Amino acid sequence: MSDIAFLDHVSFNEQGLVPAIAQDADSGQILMMAWMNRDALLETVRRGEAVYFSRSRGRLWHKGESSGHVQHVHEIRLDCDGDTLLLSVSQEGGIACHTGRARCLFRKLDEGQWLTTDPVIRDPKAIYKEKHDE
């Protein structure tokens, strides 16, 4: 099973999770941060698409499974301490956030207030026929 030996270099936390940052491969923009367990990381490698672990639902979450907003993974990086992952991705539909925005990091601190800087590209009601997946 040497093909999964790379997992041993990843420091999962006490909940068995590691943070994974998704960066747009073209723009360099940070889209989101989510969590992976061992299975999520393995599935991400196997599929070539981002699979996270949903803490709220307690199960693997294939990003885009209900919205169609899949993340195609070009590269996976690990930091010096082995406790942070960075994914370089192409974002299907150009929308990473469940609010219908390109990225989840759509607020910036401006004179002591969080200012929403990014527009909603598509109404979440139109994206998610049932309840949203993220």
Next chain:
Amino acid sequence: MSDIAFLDHVSFNEQGLVPAIAQDADSGQILMMAWMNRDALLETVRRGEAVYFSRSRGRLWHKGESSGHVQHVHEIRLDCDGDTLLLSVSQEGGIACHTGRARCLFRKLDEGQWLTTDPVIRDPKAIYKEKHDE
């Protein structure tokens, strides 16, 4: 104390921490991910330089305090769930990692192995006169 009301929109975890991603303002490269508590975030805003909370030392960590590799903060972003911060920074010395590399995310997954892709810019022994700070 309305000038710190922005803190109420940040979802600190059960340890009182939130992950903070540092992105180079010029290159867009992700330099590192560290953690902040309320005081760290307040100090970051106050100083205009990244101040994290060191989990290993259990205290505030003014990034660069011993290496000189301070991060000048241009922008602070918050995600949709309020549980991830993104800092846009200028990295003093061009070295974010305690290994003497530009960024902590210096390994990439390559055919099932973590391949070190980034060179050491400066020997850590030369950076840290005493013990290293990160």
